[in-house]
Amino acid sequence: MGRLARVYAAVAVVVAAVAVAVVVVKRRGKGPKWGKVRAIFTDVERKCATPVARLRQVADAMAVEMHAGLASDGGSKLKMLLSYVDNLPTGDEKGLFYALDLGGTNFRVLRVLLGGKEGRVIKQEYEEVSIPPHLMLGGSHELFDFIAAALSRFVATEGDEFRIPEGKQRELGFTFSFPVKQLSIASGILIKWTKGFCIEETVGEDVVAELTKAMERQGLNMRVTALVNDTIGTLAGGRYEDSDVLVAVILGTGTNAAYVERANAIPKWHGLLPKSGDMVINMEWGNFKSSLLPLTEYDEALDFESLNPGEQIYEKLMSGMYLGEIVRRILLRMAQESSLFGEVVPQKLEIPFILSICDIVAQRGARLAAAGIYGILKKLGRDTVTSPKQRTVIAMDGGLYEHYSIFSECVNNTLRNLLGEEIAGTVVIKLANDGSGIGAALLAASHSQYLEG
Structure with missing residues (x-):
């Protein structure tokens, strides 16, 4: 138990x-x-x-405090972090997508086959893997190699119904529930480890880059399409089921909230406004x-x-x-x-x-x-x-x-x-159960490199 x-x-x-x-x-x-x-x-x-x-x-x-956190970094106890998630699932998504959910001493790998409005989630499979304690305190390569190896073994069990089209790269949504400074939808710098992990050489590094290099060492042709935390995954999973979902809240061992904000209401956002006009905000409201x-x-x-x-x-x-x-x-x-x-x-x-x-x-x-x-x-x-x-x-x-x-x-x-x-x-x-798993796969789909337009 x-x-x-x-x-x-x-x-x-x-x-x-x-x-x-x-x-x-x-x-x-x-x-x-x-x-x-x-x-x-x-x-x-x-x-x-x-x-x-x-x-x-x-x-x-x-x-x-929300207004202050949106105005400037450090302007509030609420971090109001930009997630760079500007496209939430609509139900139109099609194809095979993977998710990796790392948030503690276990991680999960998941694959889901999406069939659009009519097919929805055609099939999904997952596997849970325990991380040996020594890898939580060892080197960065050792941890990410272990994760990538498990992911590679899981990919190898794909049935015929999960086969991707010729010439397409598998895409992955990466749920990483540790403090990260997000740089884009698919990159983020680790601020610090929590939950019993202590691998100093990973701090200050892009965790997507670390995972990508490990997947390459495994010979796994897969691309991280979206880097998210569990709250944003919950928001994505909820939006897939109900287009009126605007807020996600986690009330468990810890707590957090995320919501959909209008991009033009974020003074600290200096980039081009996304086509959707929206940006998901990770509040980190526990602080x-x-x-x-x-x-x-x-x-x-x-x-x-x-x-x-x-x-x-x-x-x-x-x-x-x-x-x-x-x-x-x-x-x-x-x-x-x-x-x-x-x-x-x-x-x-x-x-x-x-x-x-x-x-x-x-x-x-x-x-x-x-x-x-x-x-x-x-x-x-x-x-x-x-x-x-x-x-x-x-x-x-x-x-x-x-x-x-x-x-x-x-x-x-x-x-x-x-x-x-x-x-x-x-x-x-x-x-909304299992948001951090299915939600990450859905965000990989909604930010796919193969989307038209």
């Missing part, structure tokens, strides 16, 4: 246990011990409160920070002791990686100050990240996520009634949203409250 699977399997147990504790504290608890517990719970509830008025202020602050965010001493302690203090504050309030850790810190204080679990503090409460999710903390995160989405809609002018009414679809991916119903229901209900019933009826959140 994978790490995330174990986390989600524990959610129901943890929530049930915490719910019982809350009932005991609020309904039956008596005496000095329970008075202390009640005081801590009351304090947490108060500090985590997210009334609608405050959420609207958070949304306004998000929209302001959003504002005095309006309801931070507690538990959040501040978590941030101080994290590997990136002062960064990713929004993410630390609402992503699956951190929600349980906040709960652990609250329960640890209860155990220390009120002997909630007896005279001896349970050893497991001393271990960082041992627990999963509690309603108070999860609902705060969900409501802040909804405020962020509302801020994007405000920036795009989709928070008001238009004539005729515009339908806006948000492609959503991530295990936190998909598997934790209290969280997803809270996101949906809060967004509806912020928008109001009339506008809320035009905004739809759609679950």
Whole structure:
């Protein structure tokens, strides 16, 4: 069972246990011990409160930071990165396309056969490969050679239905979910490794060039057509299924958002305007920070002791990686100050990240996520009634949203409250699984070198 699977399997147990504790504290608890517990719970509830008025202020602050990030690099905590994706899938795409999804200790290779409007996705196949730990800390050539070799073996299993026409080069969408400074649709400089990787010689290099050289060493005739991250892949996959998709959000172990912006509304864009007039923006919204965010001493302690203090504050309030850790810190204080679990503090409460999710903390995160989405809609002018009414679809991916119903229901209900019933009826959140895989292949198709015109 994978790490995330174990986390989600524990959610129901943890929530049930915490719910019982809350009932005991609020309904039956008596005496000095329970008075202390009640005081801590009351304090947490108060500090985590997210009334609608405050959420609207958070949304306004998000929209302001979006404008600032689009105006200049470094002008905002939101990076508002240009993705150079100016053509999203339309459904007309035809042919065979590959995807490589590298975002952690495993990577996936995928191929998809597209048949245009009528055929859509005719067939798709994929394979998942584990990266040996020593390659995560070794040399750049060794890592990319391993990836290219796996890709080459996968290509060799093509059935007759996947054969490409004579003289055409295979095309690949490369999902690379690490910090990158994008230079074009098919090139980007690695800023730093995360998620346990540490290969210094790759930092500052074009990751597409590194992969291309490795594919050449394998004798694999394949071209990277699009370099994207998982959020943009989710947006592409969502757009392929629904032409009204305008925004993509990831709510899982981490969090991010991307959306379609008008190119003429990006002051820092100095190139020729794309034919479509659009540009997909990777917000990197996990780094959003504002005095309006309801931070507690538990959040501040978590941030101080994290590997990136002062960064990713929004993410630390609402992503699956951190929600349980906040709960652990609250329960640890209860155990220390009120002997909630007896005279001896349970050893497991001393271990960082041992627990999963509690309603108070999860609902705060969900409501802040909804405020962020509302801020994007405000920036795009989709928070008001238009004539005729515009339908806006948000492609959503991530295990936190998909598997934790209290969280997803809270996101949906809060967004509806912020928008109001009339506008809320035009905004739809759609679950978009596997966006980082199929979406990358679709972006390879929509940016194919063989497109006419």
